[in-house]
Amino acid sequence: MNQHANAPVLSGPALEGLEDYASIMDVFHASVRRFADKPAFSCMGKTLSYAELDQLSGDFAAWLQHETDLEPGDRIAIQLPNLLQFPIAVFGALRAGLVIVNTNPLYTEREMQHQFSDSGAKAILILANMADKLERVIARTKIRHVLITQIGDIHGFPKRLLINAAVKHLKKMVPRYSLPMAVGFRQALSKGRSLEHREVVRQQEDVAALQYTGGTTGLAKGTMLTHCNLVANMLQSRAVISDVLGEGCETVIAPLPVYHIYTFTVNCLFMMETGNHTVLIPNPRDIDGFIKTLKTTKYTGFVGLNTLFNALCNREDFRSLDFSSLKLTISGGMALTKPVAKRWEEITGCPVAEGYGMTETSPVVSFNPPRAIQLGTIGKPVPGTSVKVVDGDGEALPFGEAGELCVKGPQVMRGYWNRPEDTAVTLDAEGWIRTGDIAVLQEDGYIRIVDRKKDMIIVSGFNVYPNEIEDVVAGHPDVIEACAVGVPDETNGEVIKLFVVSRNEALDAETLRQWCRKQLTAYKVPKLIEFRDELPKTNVGKVLRRELRDA
Structure with missing residues (x-):
């Protein structure tokens, strides 16, 4: 990528403090000492202090070191929703020198197999x-x-037993399985408490997490995020938020999935680094339960995205909450x-500060100053x-011109x-x-996104790559060809529309959706399906996706 003499590069101020930490664990140890008696994470009415997080993650690290043959640098998949087990497992695995492979709990078997095989994960913590x-x-x-862990495992007796029994026997949410080698997470923590944890030294350049992101080929790719990457993003987040949120005194609501890079960081x-309190929401789609939690929590921060804000604002019980x-x-x-x-802002009295990032940048790149949104x-x-922004040839462009x-x-x-x-x-x-x-740099230092990767679809904040959907649909014996595009939707931002050419006139949309549900996470299943005699193509046979999208 070349640079014109008059083409701008926008740069933030210098980043301070990165050289003070060799790894995420250096940050963790400093925080748990400094904020030991402060609340760290809460979920479903149970709160862990920083001292308890230190103890439990150390117990898990000790179990990993003594009861397995895992070595520093080996990968461990963590496939959990927003539960207290997540931070315990993440920090415990990092303390044992392992690499985190965050895995979506909604994944199908096909998606799980790809991610586990690609990462070479040797261990997994999974919800029952x-x-x-x-x-x-x-x-x-x-x-x-x-x-294996159950939803209520970190809660005390008898609440733990009541939660787990309700999930398994009343709600029938735990299908039968047979994994004879499996160890219960509670059992591992109990055993680990009697073992000695050995500190593992990791350096900034060591990989801390493999965070999977979709690719234009449809195969998810593991983004190598180092300790330096993630510590830097913690400190960068602190720098832009510290004039609004303090240390060790804030409570922030976390409804988005913590396995996603946005909430993970x-x-x-970041909340760990500043000694603040995160309230994990296991299922934000349960709006009634979500709002009940908000009603009983005095929170100073809220991390969300457009579709969630919209859904909450449409609820009378949310609008009546105390946002003071x-x-x-x-x-x-x-x-x-x-x-x-x-x-x-009208409902809560608090403006929304929008930021931008991507999995490959840990994720935060830019952020609206909270006092100058x-x-x-x-x-x-x-x-x-x-x-900077560049044209198709990689030449940097001046202020006001759109480029990549x-x-x-x-x-x-x-x-x-x-x-x-x-x-x-x-x-x-x-x-x-x-x-x-595609973005425009403004002379006042702000950045404006005017378009995005031409093919990517964003459904409720999740990246969906059309080729993956098309590959699955093309596997149906009655499908000749297919093309997936995103169309605007008030609830989800976008929904997936599938254009299909079929060799069987009897093939219907619901049959195709059932086919997709077997191989794709729910948010990747097309909502709209249109059958056509043929798809528009270029003279070399490439489907004109934009023409279909515009139609």
């Missing part, structure tokens, strides 16, 4: 609710250590619309970060796991990463 899926794929992976890592303590609302994951942002922009580069947004900074990934060719396409020798998003 999806252990039957693991049973069916484990033989095709390298996983040899299985830990902001709530699991709310100081900061953060939006990310998908574009924030002005009508939703304005309505949220400019709606319609993604804010300014965070400290230590530089951005490129980012450089300490939070930029090392590369894609075992994919040097994909890494070379995205990341250049100077450390600039091409985001694929």
Whole structure:
């Protein structure tokens, strides 16, 4: 990528403090000592203090070190919703020197198998609710250590037994499974308490997490995020938020999935670094239960995205809540619309600060200064970060001209796991990463996104790549060809529309949806399906996706 003499590079201020930490664990140990008696994480009425998080994660680390043959650098998959088990497992695994592989609990067997095989994960902590899926794929992976947890496992007696019994026997949410080698998570913690944890030294350049992201080929790629990447993003987040949120005195609501890079960094890592309190919401789709939690919690921060803000604002019981303590609302994951942002501020009295990021940047690149929010922009580069926009030839463009947004900074990934060719396409020798998003740099230092990767669909903040859907649909014996596009939707931001050419006139939309549900996570299943005699193509046979989208 070349640089015109008059083309701007927007840069945030210098990033301070990164050299003070060799790894995430250095940050963790400092925080648990400093904020020992402060609440760290809460879920379903149970709260862990930083001292308890330190103890439990140490117990898990000791079990991993003494009861398995796992070595520093080995990968462990964590497939959990927003439960207290998540931070215990993450920090315990990191303390044992392992690499975290965050895994979506909604994944199908096909998606699980790909991620576990690609990452080479040797261990997994999984919720009992999806252990039957693991049973069916484990033989095709390298996983040899299985830990299973139930939803209520971190709660005390008798609440633990009541929660687990209700989930298993009343709600019938735990299918039968057989994994004879599996160890209960509670059992591992109990055993680990009697064992001695050995501190493992990790360096900034060591990989801390493999965070999977969709690819244009439809295969999810493992983004290698180092300790340096994630510590840098913690400190960058602190720098842009510290004038609104303090240390050890804030409570922030976390309704978005913590296995997603957005919540993983902001709530699991940044909130830990500042000694603040995260309230994990296991199922934000249960709006009644969600609002009940909000009603009984005095919270000062809220991390969400456009569709969630919209859904809550449409609820009378939400509008009647007390928002007097709310100081900061953060939006990310998908574009924030002005009508939703304005309505949220009218109802809560708190403006929404929108940021921008991607899995490959740990994720935060830019953020709207909370006291100088400019709606319609993604804010300014965070400290230590530089951005520019380039044309199709890689030439940097001046202010006001739209081009592909490129980012450089300490939070930029090392590369894609075992994919040097994909890494070379995205990341250049100077450390600039091409985001694929089209942006305009403003002379006042703010950045505006005007378009995004032309094919990617964003459903409720989740990236969906059309080729993956098309590959699954093409496997149906009655389908000749298919094309998936995103169409605007008030509830989800976008929904997936599928155009299909079939060889069987009797094939209907619901049959195709059932086919997709067997192989794709629910949010990837097309909502709209249209059958056509043929799809529009270029003269070389490529489907004109934009023509279908515009239609």
